[in-house]
Amino acid sequence: MQxxxxxxxLVKTYASGFQALKGIDLHIRRGEIFALLGPNGAGKTTLISIICGLVKPTCGTVLADGHDIVRDYRAARSKIGLVPQELFTDAFESVWDTLKxxxxLFGRRPDPAYLEKILxxxxxxDKRDTRIMALSGGMKRRVMIAKALSHEPLILFLDEPTAGVDVELRRDMWEMVRSLRxxxxxxxxxxxxxxxxEQIADRIGIIHHGEIILVEDKHILMRKLGKKRLTLHLQSPLQRIPASLADQPLTLSADGNNLIYTFDAHGDTTGIAHLLRQLNDLEIDFKDLHTQESSLEEIFVNLVGRHK
Known part of the structure; x- marks a missing residue:
């Protein structure tokens, strides 16, 4: 499937000589939720702006639903809805008129029932007749989302859509995103x-210094690069890790009350069994234990750190 x-x-070099994108290759599947992650200045917004036809690329090719975004701009842009970071809309218009x-603007026939459903x-x-200038910041963000959906796009870009918005809007937005998918x-x-x-995406892409450094299915990424930590809460604190355990991936908490064993998330448990036997031989008793998996954020930080 295309x-x-x-x-x-895809390359983008600005007049100043700064190269924002460096030969990007990326294919996003139909009907998926794709999360593009990267630190500030990595090139996320530049990439989105080029795909949406707002910024001209230096070289390279971008197709949206099979339409070239330069040679066939109108057809490509009609397939795309964009919710930008900044709140850009006519402050003096009503919500309803903005959506109409x-x-x-995209050549769609009037459909009041569809617009009502979005609102x-x-x-x-209940805000449909209110001028946008009279709305709160969170309500303006909702209007931007509604505006992006007004022409029934097949592709929707959400550029930092929940920055600075309340928990209720985040919940509503993710419910809507799942429904759209x-x-x-x-x-x-x-x-x-x-x-x-981590909660909503099907695949993850990470961009850093204008380069895509990783694209992977979320669950595969978590399994391949994630780590698990087994924390043993000791009966009595240790001053240091015994020399006979030096070959184990162990750390000791600052207060000496916890031993932390780190292992691959997809690895087997034989290493844990061996560790527990060693602790028993050393008469190191523990009163409780629990395991924890790496979060996507930890994986992201490690990947970006290594790339630096």
Missing amino acids: PAISVSN FSRG RNLSLW ANGVTIILTTHYIEEA
């Missing part, structure tokens, strides 16, 4: 809240 978004050898205008899903129906819409998400990407 990808929803296909990016090949945006839908018409109700985003808890905006169920209806075949492809979602591309950037976020600083990496736990959100």
Whole structure:
């Protein structure tokens, strides 16, 4: 199946000489939620802006639903909805008029029932006649989402959509995103809240210094690069790790009350069994234990740190 978004050898160099993107190759599958992660200045917004036709690439090819975003701009752009980081909209227009205008801008026939559905899903129906300038920041963010959906796009970009918004809007937004995916819409998400990407994304891409350093299915990524930690709460504190355990991936907490054993998330448990036998031979008793897996955020930080 043809990808929803296909990016090949994409380069962007600004007039200052700064190279924001360095030969990006990226293919985003139809109907998936793809999280694009990266530190500030990594190139996330530049990449999204080029795909959405807002910034001209230096070289390379981008296809949106099979349409070249340069040679066939109108057809490509009509497939895309964009919720940008910044709140850009006509402050003097009403919510309803903003959505009607945006839908018409893409050549869509009027469909009041569809627009009503969007507004109700985003808890905006009772604000439909309110001028945007009178709305709170969270409500304006909802309007930007509704505006991006007004022309029924097949591809939706959410660029830091939950930055500075309340918990209720985040919950509503992720429910809506899951519903859109169920209806075949492809979602591309950037976020600083990496736990959100961990909860909702199907695949993860990491960009750093204008280069894609990793693209992987989320569950495979967590299994391949994640770590597990077994924490043993000791009966009596240790001053140091015994020399006979020096070959084990162990650390001792600062107060000496906990031994932490780190192992691959996809590894077997034979190492744990061996460790427990060693502790028993050394007469080191513990009163409790628990395991914890790496979060996506920890994996992200380690990957970016290694790439530096």
